[in-house]
Amino acid sequence: MCPSDAPNPPTPTGHQSPDWQASSLPRAAGEGSCSPSANQPIGLIAGNGTLPLLVADGILHAGNQLCCIGLADQYDRTLPARCSHFQQVGIARLGKWIRSLRKWNVTTAVMVGGVEHHRKYRRFQFLHYLPDLRAARLWYRTLSRDRRTGTMLTALADELQRNGITLIDNRTYIPDHLATPGLMTQTQPPAGVTADIDFGWPLFNDAVQLGIGQSMAVRCRDVIAFEASEGTDAMIARAGDLCSRRPWVFFKTCSIDHDMRADVPTIGVQTIQNIHEAGGKVIVLGSGRVIMLDKPDVLRAAEQLGIAILGM
Structure with missing residues (x-):
């Protein structure tokens, strides 16, 4: 049982509850990258x-x-x-x-x-x-x-x-395909999972610093799956099996010191479809740190399937 009106638990020590509705957060897409000159x-x-x-x-x-x-x-x-x-x-x-x-x-x-x-x-x-x-x-x-x-x-x-x-940074030539701060879809996160967003993001942000995975699933303020070498799609399927199609939240980002010259985390239309089939209702992405392939198609697929996407 996961009552939607349950009070939010305290976030991990040293963190504030994330304001995912804020759209004025700094965009990280251009950090540390510079475009080569034309004709090069x-x-x-x-x-x-x-x-x-x-x-x-x-x-x-x-x-x-x-x-x-x-x-x-x-x-x-x-x-x-x-x-x-x-x-x-x-x-x-x-x-x-x-x-x-x-x-x-x-x-x-x-x-x-x-x-x-x-x-x-x-x-x-x-x-x-x-x-x-x-x-x-x-x-x-x-x-x-x-x-x-x-x-x-x-x-x-x-x-x-x-x-x-x-x-050079993978993101240099595709700034329009990066996750951005705040809600990126017209679809809103269901009221019953907002506490999972507030609980999961700081916890996930700490976990990715260990360099052992770039995705996590949360339901009822509990971690139900964390990505390892099996890949994102396998983790999503595992989360769906554990949740028996009850709503859950998907998180994806990379560590602060991640080498953006290679292996930048990505999601695509197939990811959206897989999350929908596994019962996920919300996708939380690291702003400027996750590539959406390609972004208009990803957002369109999420809207059609009733999935909210937001950047943190």
Whole structure:
């Protein structure tokens, strides 16, 4: 039983109850990022999903030349047509990434899109990618003690930097697709779950600093699921099973010190549909720290399914 008129519990020590209705909160989208000059060749290292397409369009809209590395078996097949230069390269062929980008005189690049990283836990799976010497050294030496996704991507960015290629903030070319402060939908959060929002956000904001996940589900002032390596969709399904379709709140953000050059959290239309099917009624996103793919479609889907989306 979770009565809607129950008093809000005290928030964790050192936090104030978040005012999610405030729309004047500072926007974090531009923090620490700067756009390269027009006409400069920009590299795009593209994994799967629609995010590389949005970033590609943003690069072209800014007047830059688009030079793309498409990760084999990952990138969208419509991507090459957008590019001045394109090369398909294996996921673990880091040396070829670097040689191609340098051949195109690229000194600035963006790395976006997904890779099914859960496969890394299969025995000898990394060797199945036929890594070159540079990638093998990174995997077996640099990452021997810590192979979390964020650590891997930061190490990769550092390796590119040592070779004259600077990875920049994923958000640089897609500011219009970021979560913004306050309520983003016409749909309001149900009265019965507002206490869960106030309870969950400060707790979640503390938890993500540990670097173990970027999503959480809350119902009746209790954490019912936290994302791990299984991914967001699996966590949503687990939350739905535990709640038996009773309303719950979905939270997503990243840590304050998260490396925005890679692995910025995202949600898309499919995420909205999955949350709806699992009984979720409210989505709370870190303002300026979560990418919405693409934002108009995400908001439209949420409205149609009666889900409220707000930024904190």
